[in-house]
Amino acid sequence: MKVAIIGSGISGLSIANMLNQKHQVTVFEKNQKIGGLVKCERINGSLFHKVGGHVFNSKNQKVLNWFWSFFDIENEFVQAKRKAKILFNGKIIGYPIENYLYLLDPEIVKKIINELLTLQKEEKKAPLDYSDFGTFLQKNFGKTLYQQYFEPYNKKIWNIDLHSVSMEWLEGKLPMPNLEEVIQSNIFREEENNMVHSYFYYPKNNGSQFIVDRLKENLSITTRTEISEVDINNGNLKIDNQLFDKLIYCGDVRKLPANIKKILEENNVDVKYLEQLRSNGTSNLFCETDETDISWLYIPENFTKAHRIIYTGNFSKTNNSGSIRKTCVVEFSGKVSEDEMEKEITLLPGNLKAILSNYEPNSYVIQDDKTRAEIKKAKDVLGRYGVYLLGRFAEWEYYNMDKAIEAAFELANTINLDNDTKN
Ligand SMILES: Cc1cc2nc3c(=O)[nH]c(=O)nc-3n(C[C@H](O)[C@H](O)[C@H](O)COP(=O)(O)OP(=O)(O)OC[C@H]3O[C@@H](n4cnc5c(N)ncnc54)[C@H](O)[C@@H]3O)c2cc1C
Known part of the structure; x- marks a missing residue:
């Protein structure tokens, strides 16, 4: 089959690799750079996670086996223990x-x-x-x-x-x-030990960018191509002037192409409801910091708008190569200007010094008690047309990378089964 995938985040790249051996797969990405939320950038040699500070682990052995088939765990990754702390009443205490x-x-x-x-x-x-x-x-x-x-x-x-x-x-x-x-x-005085990320894996070089750069290696990816139209005709899907048998949409469910929304409306899916789903953005300030052995510092109190510091400079030595001091990311909810963030970091520990900022409008999905049912309805309808929803914003699920990979497995199975039955 010819399969089109919209989005080169972890979801799109994972399913593309799962389907690539049996099918002809093309990935479309609207941005110049692949990776979606997990993208990183080097700033004067230091690694800036533009959103969060992505680390990897999973409790699902199938996900782990699949993931490690792409990487050399010993030579390309470090394994680290999660050292999360809370800044509370002026003291740094453990988490949870x-x-x-x-x-x-x-x-x-x-x-x-x-x-x-x-x-x-x-x-x-x-x-x-x-x-x-x-x-x-x-x-x-x-x-x-x-x-x-x-x-x-x-x-x-x-x-x-x-x-x-x-x-x-x-x-x-x-x-x-x-x-x-x-x-x-x-x-x-036991420490946390039963959480998914109580220990985690992190690439020695380039953080989560390394992961997506490896996953893209054998794929055909068309970047700088935003897909806003899909023609659906007699079992064929026309996308970017090419015909496909299947389409996997890993973008934002609120922004589905108009023709797909039309099909949903005709089949009594509440498209207006899907369009008004709420997400929260995050603003990140990449900083230099004093030495610490913490990985995440949570900040519940209202003396600052920042809600956590992610000490990405501790995740791998090479993350700090351009800076004399260690680096970290201070995360804020919503849109916060760089000036405001620079003022806020004076209230935080570590003598932070700002390097660069980033705003991501869609970081956290907010579900209500109707979300899952309505998304399921949409999936059931679209499946009949060979169109599938996959990923954090397409399925409106609070997925981490491992859960996105797990969802990709399920969908790849469905698509392969469907193909086998037809043949
Ligand atoms: C602050 C934060 C911290 C996190 N930390 C971790 C962590 O430590 N570990 C972990 O496992 N997970 C973490 N996650 C979760 C992780 O980021 C997500 O699970 C994962 O990135 C979701 O990938 P995705 O492919 O579903 O979506 P996205 O990454 O959003 O990818 C979607 C892609 O589709 C493209 N696209 C959208 N519409 C179109 C279109 N019409 N045409 C073409 N291209 C399009 C976008 O440009 C984007 O590249 C974190 C998330 C956040 C917000």
């Missing part, structure tokens, strides 16, 4: 916060323990019904931890009332300890 209650003020700890015990009793009487993210956090961690940490931190990131965020997207993304585990970790 509930494992480090012993470092908080005794008065606050007493309150938190009382609340956790009360919640435990209530839960025994009637199992809690977590209707939304805000309620979940409050009922799981108690009012004090919620008000002092979870609410301000998550509000900084999501910029939304947490009670309007659906619970579905949370699955597997937050540590969800029970009371027994919280007490144990505080007595035994």
Whole structure:
């Protein structure tokens, strides 16, 4: 089959490699540079992750096997332990916060323990019904931890009332300890160990750009080509004046080409709803910093608009080659001007000095309780026309790279099965 893929982010490049041996695959990318969110750039020799500070790991062995078939794990990657910390009440404490209650003020700890015990009793009487993210956090961690940490931190990131965020997207993304585990970790002073990224892999050279540069090697990619039209006729798809059998769309579901939206409307998919889905952007300030051994520093409090510092200079030695000091990225939610970010970093630890900034309008997808059902409806309809949605913004899922690869596997299977049945 001839397969067109729109988007050369991790989703598009992954599925292109999965289908490339059996089919004729062409990837279209609107930008000059491939990679989508994981793109990096060298600034005077130092590596700037323009969004986040992408590191890799997965709990899925199939994803790991597939990923490592492209790389030499020993020679091309470093394995590092996640060292996340929280800047809280002027102190740097461990992450997740509930494992480090012993470092908080005794008065606050007493309150938190009382609340956790009360919640435990209530839960025994009637199992809690977590209707939304805000309620979940409050009922799981108690009012004090919620008000002092979870609410301000998550509000900084999501910029939304947490009670309007659906619970579905949370699955597997937050540590969800029970009371027994919280007490144990505080007595035994255990560190986080059961999160997907409690340790991670990171390329020795060029960060996540290295990953996409390798994945693109055997592919046919047409860059600087934004696909805004798709003609759908008698089982053929005409894209950029070429005919294809299948189309995999890894762009933004809100911006689907008009003909595809028309098909969705004709099949009772709520296109207006899809068009108004909300995402949050992030502003990043690439900085020099003093030495530290931290990998991520979370900043829940409101004394600054910054919500975390990612010490990308600690991920690989070569990330700092142009700078005498280490480098890091300070992340802000939404659009923040470079001037404003430069003022904000004077409030943060590490004697930060700005190098360059970037604004990414689409970083975090915000789901509500209708999102998954409506996306599924759209997928079911489009599948009948040989059009598929894949990736963070096409499926409106809070995917990390490993989850995007997992989704690519599923779709590649569906497409191959469909092809085998036809033959
Ligand atoms: C702040 C932040 C930190 C993160 N950290 C990590 C991490 O440490 N580890 C991890 O595993 N994941 C992390 N992620 C998640 C990771 O970035 C995503 O899972 C992944 O990049 C999604 O890839 P994608 O291909 O689905 O989408 P994208 O990267 O958005 O790619 C879509 C591509 O499609 C192109 N495109 C769109 N429309 C068109 C069109 N009409 N025509 C042509 N081209 C088009 C775009 O230009 C883009 O290149 C992080 C995300 C954020 C926001």
